Amino acid sequence: MDSQALLAWYDRHARVLPWRARKGQRQEPYRVWLSEIMLQQTTVKTVGPYYAKFLAQWPTVTALAAAKLDDVLRAWAGLGYYARARNLHACAVAVVERHGGVFPDTLDGLRDLPGIGDYTASAVAAIAFDADAVPVDGNVERVVTRLFAIEEALPAAKPRIKELALSLLPPSRSGDFAQAMMDLGATICTPKKPACSLCPWNDVCLARERGDQETFPRKAPKREGKLRRGAAFVVLRADGHILLRTRPDKGLLAKMTEVPGSAWTHDFQLKDAEAAAPLDAAWRRLPGTVTHVFTHFPLELTVFAAEVPRATKAPEGARWVKLAEAHAEALPTVMRKVLAHALE
Numbered sequence: 001m002d003s004q005a006l007l008a009w010y011d012r013h014a015r016v017l018p019w020r021a022r023k024g025q026r027q028e029p030y031r032v033w034l035s036e037i038m039l040q041q042t043t044v045k046t047v048g049p050y051y052a053k054f055l056a057q058w059p060t061v062t063a064l065a066a067a068k069l070d071d072v073l074r075a076w077a078g079l080g081y082y083a084r085a086r087n088l089h090a091c092a093v094a095v096v097e098r099h100g101g102v103f104p105d106t107l108d109g110l111r112d113l114p115g116i117g118d119y120t121a122s123a124v125a126a127i128a129f130d131a132d133a134v135p136v137d138g139n140v141e142r143v144v145t146r147l148f149a150i151e152e153a154l155p156a157a158k159p160r161i162k163e164l165a166l167s168l169l170p171p172s173r174s175g176d177f178a179q180a181m182m183d184l185g186a187t188i189c190t191p192k193k194p195a196c197s198l199c200p201w202n203d204v205c206l207a208r209e210r211g212d213q214e215t216f217p218r219k220a221p222k223r224e225g226k227l228r229r230g231a232a233f234v235v236l237r238a239d240g241h242i243l244l245r246t247r248p249d250k251g252l253l254a255k256m257t258e259v260p261g262s263a264w265t266h267d268f269q270l271k272d273a274e275a276a277a278p279l280d281a282a283w284r285r286l287p288g289t290v291t292h293v294f295t296h297f298p299l300e301l302t303v304f305a306a307e308v309p310r311a312t313k314a315p316e317g318a319r320w321v322k323l324a325e326a327h328a329e330a331l332p333t334v335m336r337k338v339l340a341h342a343l344e
């Protein structure tokens with residue numbers, strides 16, 4: 001496998017992305033790290049505006065470390081997988097406290113930071129420091145398993161894929177190589193209908209030779225999480241306020257904002273829903289349900305709505321928020337869906 005062929009392809013076809021360095025330059029570790037954390041499980045298109053917003057608000061890791069966690073969560077709202085935002089902040093604080101605001105330039109030093117696993121450490125090391133590392137994401141997994149026709153299924157095949165990806169590293173330009181591998185997977189070696197005729201490795205790719213490219217990477221059968229159900233209560237006060245609360249400090253969507261609701265369980269019964277209502281009111285059950293898929297389980301919420309008089313007090317643990325200002329709260333996507341279902 002000739003890594004120079006891939007680099008030559010990259011020089012001609014590199015995608016213009018907001019976090020990319022100009023040709024021949026390195027990217028700042030803060031920008032690489034920020035973009036890589038945001039891009040986990042999230043598309044380039046969705047990340048673009050969030051990346052720009054974060055950089056405008058917190059242009060350096062020191063500025064991000066000095067921010068309040070609530071402000072970071074608020075700015076992150078809508079990107080999903082909120083543990084990433086908490087780790088982002090914790091990592092910025094660690095870079096400032098342990099390293100004087102300068103990212104370490106070794107894989108081990110980077111891996112020691114909160115929220116930085118092998119993938120992100122490799123991405124920052126390669127792209128910001130040109131270290132000998134290859135970040136292996138889903139795109140790179142696809143390219144490597146096809147090039148070598150790896151029969152072993154994911155996730156067991158991961159160590160082998162990593163080893164083979166490292167064996168392809170060129171003697172220099174590790175950062176460009178990492179980005180070239182990702183680009184090749186994202187734009188040419190796509191899950192369906194890869195454009196093999198445009199691929200710089202089409203003459204050496206084993207899967208292409210066999211004609212079964214689309215069957216790689218092999219995957220172990222998926223275990224679907226069991227459906228959970230619950231109820232959500234949208235209360236509107238006569239003066240245009242909505243009842244919200246903050247989720248507990250630990251667990252799923254920790255510290256994020258939500259409308260009051262029941263627990264989300266496998267055996268949730270609709271007849272018990274109103275027992276979880278935050279206050280006495282003439283509750284209306286809204287037609288349909290709100291569905292959302294978390295990493296480990298799908299969720300189905302039945303939404304109840306009520307209007308209450310202006311003098312109504314917020315129950316313990318909840319607060320009234322002006323409806324016009326609710327968008328600035330750290331509302332996760334599932335809660336944005338609930339509000340849209342109830343209010344639109």
Ligand code: SF4
Nearest residue numbers: 189196199202205213
């Ligand atoms: S030849 Fe086709 S399958 Fe093989 S790496 Fe290139 S795009 Fe992927």
